[in-house]
Amino acid sequence: MKLKALSHYNGDRDTKFGDCIMIYDYRSLIVYDCGHVKHAEAVEAFLQSNWSITQVYIVVSHNDYDHTSGVCGLLEWLNSCSRYSVQVYLHLYLKHVDTIVNKVDDGRRNRESIKEAVLDEFNNIKKIIETAQACNFSVNDALIGVKVGDCIIVGPTEDEFTDAVAKAVDNRESDKIGEGLAEETVKNAASIQLSCKLDNAANILLCGDASPDYLHNLNVYDVVQLPHHGQLDSAKAIFDELQGNSYKKDYLVSDNTGSAISSGGSDKLVKYMDEENYDPAMNTKNGPVFIPSGGITTPKQQGVKLGDLDYKCWQRYYRR
Numbered sequence: 001m002k003l004k005a006l007s008h009y010n011g012d013r014d015t016k017f018g019d020c021i022m023i024y025d026y027r028s029l030i031v032y033d034c035g036h037v038k039h040a041e042a043v044e045a046f047l048q049s050n051w052s053i054t055q056v057y058i059v060v061s062h063n064d065y066d067h068t069s070g071v072c073g074l075l076e077w078l079n080s081c082s083r084y085s086v087q088v089y090l091h092l093y094l095k096h097v098d099t100i101v102n103k104v105d106d107g108r109r110n111r112e113s114i115k116e117a118v119l120d121e122f123n124n125i126k127k128i129i130e131t132a133q134a135c136n137f138s139v140n141d142a143l144i145g146v147k148v149g150d151c152i153i154v155g156p157t158e159d160e161f162t163d164a165v166a167k168a169v170d171n172r173e174s175d176k177i178g179e180g181l182a183e184e185t186v187k188n189a190a191s192i193q194l195s196c197k198l199d200n201a202a203n204i205l206l207c208g209d210a211s212p213d214y215l216h217n218l219n220v221y222d223v224v225q226l227p228h229h230g231q232l233d234s235a236k237a238i239f240d241e242l243q244g245n246s247y248k249k250d251y252l253v254s255d256n257t258g259s260a261i262s263s264g265g266s267d268k269l270v271k272y273m274d275e276e277n278y279d280p281a282m283n284t285k286n287g288p289v290f291i292p293s294g295g296i297t298t299p300k301q302q303g304v305k306l307g308d309l310d311y312k313c314w315q316r317y318y319r320r
Helices: 037-049 071-081 093-104 111-121 123-134 158-169 232-248 267-275 308-318
Strands: 002-005 021-024 028-032 055-059 085-090 138-141 151-155 193-197 203-206 223-225 250-253 289-291
Touching (some): 028 037, 028 193, 037 071, 055 071, 071 085, 071 123, 111 123, 123 138, 232 267
Parallel strands (some): 028 055, 055 085
Antiparallel strands (some): 002 021, 002 289, 151 193
């Protein structure tokens, strides 16, 4: 498997494009988050250029719009092509509603009101599930141990993400987790984490905006995505957890966050890693990141013709 982390477009570093990471071989593509329509279009163009890929997996790490805004459009495009087998992986919160109700433990609210609150808090996830179901795509609960193609879900635990949901819907509770500037909202903290072995034998951990408190067994990975777009204090918490082994790792930063004050960004992290003599992180602020470098090898096909449905897919792409 190879990895490509998408970046900004046409030199635009003001737009908050968010995250989108592709993991692929010549048969399958895993899309980990899709935070903007431009990312969705880049994924579509990639598939148009790699016709041997027919299996597409989409993993949505958490509810925030800079990780979800391109997903529904991508699902609709995949459906219009009628040539892809598509599976979607995210947290199906309502399947765990009884656990969430017990954790909220509020005698004033019943099961149905908690369900409504969950759907309201996780509105982007709700829309993605509805869109995937309307396309008749498989929708799967992203629990630890679930395989996503050649990758695997490694976090958070069921207790961690149901606890996060309970805090999100309980106005008596803080919706924060962690300490100091590394503190995250519970929605971020419980981001779905994905592990995969790449063609260079590197074992990589993708973690969205997960709180370092929810990241486990960090020492087993060769490459770690630093969460929340390279936010310095989250990165420091990971370095502290790794202790002396932190210098033995490579790091991926998805800094596609734009220039807004609320966007995060990795400038402080870049400076810190230089001062502390870390190797520079692979950073999408500088353009797309490829691990390992190079493209994908597609078996040659002879006599391939575009059918009517494939033609429709191409026609929609080139009309843009």
